[in-house]
Amino acid sequence: MTEETKGRPPSGRFITTQFNSLLGWARKFSLFHYPFVTACCGMEYMAAACAHFDIDRFGAGWTRFSPRQSDMLLVVGTITHKEAPVLRTVYEQMTEPKWVVAFGTCTVSGGIYGNYAVVQGIDKIIPVDVYIPGCPPRPETVLDGLLKLQEKIQRQDQDWRWKKKRS
Amino acid sequence: MEEKTILELLREQFPAGLKETSALLGDEVAVIDKEALLQIAAFLKNGPGEFTMLLDLTCVDYPGDESRFEMVYHLFSLTRNRRLRIKARLSEGDLRIASLTSLWKNANWLEREVYDLFGVHFDGHPDLRRLLMYDGFEGHPLRKDYPLRREQPLIPLKE
Numbered sequence: 519m520t521e522e523t524k525g526r527p528p529s530g531r532f533i534t535t536q537f538n539s540l541l542g543w544a545r546k547f548s549l550f551h552y553p554f555v556t557a558c559c560g561m562e563y564m565a566a567a568c569a570h571f572d573i574d575r576f577g578a579g580w581t582r583f584s585p586r587q588s589d590m591l592l593v594v595g596t597i598t599h600k601e602a603p604v605l606r607t608v609y610e611q612m613t614e615p616k617w618v619v620a621f622g623t624c625t626v627s628g629g630i631y632g633n634y635a636v637v638q639g640i641d642k643i644i645p646v647d648v649y650i651p652g653c654p655p656r657p658e659t660v661l662d663g664l665l666k667l668q669e670k671i672q673r674q675d676q677d678w679r680w681k682k683k684r685s
Numbered sequence: 686m687e688e689k690t691i692l693e694l695l696r697e698q699f700p701a702g703l704k705e706t707s708a709l710l711g712d713e714v715a716v717i718d719k720e721a722l723l724q725i726a727a728f729l730k731n732g733p734g735e736f737t738m739l740l741d742l743t744c745v746d747y748p749g750d751e752s753r754f755e756m757v758y759h760l761f762s763l764t765r766n767r768r769l770r771i772k773a774r775l776s777e778g779d780l781r782i783a784s785l786t787s788l789w790k791n792a793n794w795l796e797r798e799v800y801d802l803f804g805v806h807f808d809g810h811p812d813l814r815r816l817l818m819y820d821g822f823e824g825h826p827l828r829k830d831y832p833l834r835r836e837q838p839l840i841p842l843k844e
Contacts, residue, residue: 601817601840606840634826634835635818642842 541676548576548667552588557595559622559654566657585611594623719773723783736760739789748829784810802827
């Protein structure tokens, strides 16, 4: 507020924004995450989620152990071909809007497991929004990935009718 | 008088079934004929060796060899604190060996794993199904001739 506008209506009485921007702002700070933890990256997920690094500072602290109640799917650890149908089902059970984070090198590309058992990147099964590399990633990397996801949520078109996201 | 080693006892008891033995730094190995496996294993478990524990059971693939597969059994005696390794060669045309489930319960899943990953059949096994890989998986992935990057996805992959 500058000196000239001070005290003159309507300044200071209301703020203006776009509805989409407001919705994005609300959504990016209320991420309920579902941890799909299968391997050693789970330790780093726990480190990032607990008090030391505390993803709750960024509004993503609520862990839901039901895909129906969550909107951020954290795929943490190696996904095998035997497990792929389970992951796909969990993704399909989540309500819109939903986002997927590939946590760790195994989920990004298969990692060191270039063999008969492991899916070479979970983006072959489900769409992925943010890739966090590292074997396992440091909690700082996880927080950086979370911030990137929040930027993405803020930027993208928000559909208040909860229609299917364009893929 | 010094106690007889378990390898000497085996040599006395099973002159036909025992092919060769070696021992280095307490690492005792007995290579046996696969037909004699069940008798030798029963003797080791219930006899003076007291190998009451089956630590591990696995298989090795030597491609190109005449008898291509080698079964390896690791035994442990809790009372005597001794270990013993038994090996038996199998040829590719006759991939059958006796099951040890009648002696050790844990052989059940170990043998299912070997059946899954190497394709060895265990005679007398109560429930010989795949353990790790899924139904419909073709081939045995730990064989050396399984293609390194051959994947068999259960659901269609994108791309």
